[in-house]
Amino acid sequence: MLLRILDRLEEILIATLMAAATLLIFVAVMHRYLIGIPLLYPILFPINLSWAQELCIYMFVWVAKFGAAYGVRTGIHVGVDVVVNQLKSPWKNTIILFGLLCGAFFTVVIGTMGAKFVWGLMHTDQVSPDLEIPSWIVYLCIPLGSYLMCFRFLQVAYTYFRTGELPHHDHARVEGVEVDEPGVGAAEVTR
16 A cells, blocks of 8 residues: 555656646746747746746756656666576576665665765755755755665565566556557458
């Protein structure tokens, strides 16, 4: 139950940040071009969107950190496993588990270093240039995203240890879209 809530929160955060950043970029670009129209200039000139680019950069950084954890959970990261797939079962399983645990170790180190960095920033008056929000809020994505990614590596390693299966992303499947079985549909109409 808790894992499903975490999964949905992760997906909602990623989707919301991507949608908001895309919309904000669209509005900022439209503002930039429409302000050149003499009729709209008096209306649009007082609107200051100088902060939009900075906010979009921060949102995409947060998406990247949490998207990496999502990628581990769903198996969509690119991997080179040609040599590993040629190995026999005991070696193959050991190498895969070792790789997953190395990923967990790396991300916990990055998360811990990021947490120390954020802790140090919390005790300063540093703010972002345009938005003027505390810098530690911007960098908070490093420990949060890294620890979540570490958890996902451990989750995948535990599942692999128990079942021998890794998450696999099916590129042909789109969530929410139902596809008829091959041979059913248009081919059946011609009979």
